[in-house]
Amino acid sequence: MSQPNLDRRLEHLTTTAKEAGVKLTHQRLEIFREIVLSAEHPDAETIFRAVQKRVPTVSLDTVYRTLWKLHDLGLVTTLGPQRDRVRFDANLDPHHHYICVQCGLVRDFESSELDGLRLPEAVSQLGTIMNAHVEVRGLCSRCQQRLPTQTPNSNQQSQSVP
Numbered sequence: 220m221s222q223p224n225l226d227r228r229l230e231h232l233t234t235t236a237k238e239a240g241v242k243l244t245h246q247r248l249e250i251f252r253e254i255v256l257s258a259e260h261p262d263a264e265t266i267f268r269a270v271q272k273r274v275p276t277v278s279l280d281t282v283y284r285t286l287w288k289l290h291d292l293g294l295v296t297t298l299g300p301q302r303d304r305v306r307f308d309a310n311l312d313p314h315h316h317y318i319c320v321q322c323g324l325v326r327d328f329e330s331s332e333l334d335g336l337r338l339p340e341a342v343s344q345l346g347t348i349m350n351a352h353v354e355v356r357g358l359c360s361r362c363q364q365r366l367p368t369q370t371p372n373s374n375q376q377s378q379s380v381p
């Protein structure tokens with residue numbers, strides 16, 4: 220995350236919060252900064268642990284409430300199915316995700332080609348379209364290195380057998 224980018228997002232946060240009449244406390248600012256500066260698409264507990272180092276008085280409850288407040292203001296988006304651990308993303312520019320199925324690593328990538336993706340007619344029949352992004356799933360290079368060396372012919376299928 221470059222400094223101009225951080226400044227731009229903080230400025231957007233300040234304007235949006237002001238317009239919505241939301242008070243930007245020190246804790247709220249720190250929580251937002253943490254998501255902006257992280258490339259990890261962190262979940263609430265990860266954000267909590269990081270912010271706690273700088274602001275020891277912060278509570279997990281405050282972090283949760285702030286995150287959903289930021290979400291209501293349209294300042295962060297969430298990732299993936301909302302079942303177990305919701306992850307937050309402050310990158311509001313069009314982008315796509317690479318997700319490691321093993322360790323849960325999430326990384327942004329950009330592609331003007333994918334931004335201009337033409338969606339099939341069938342999608343508009345399901346409902347309105349707000350945006351679309353591509354989610355690439357795979358094994359990140361770190362997880363791949365941790366795999367036991369395999370014979371060339373063994374494939375992932377044999378691994379997924381319980």
Ligand SMILES: [Zn+2]
Nearest residue numbers: 319322359362
């Ligand atoms: Zn991984």
Ligand SMILES: [Zn+2]
Nearest residue numbers: 308310314327
């Ligand atoms: Zn992202």
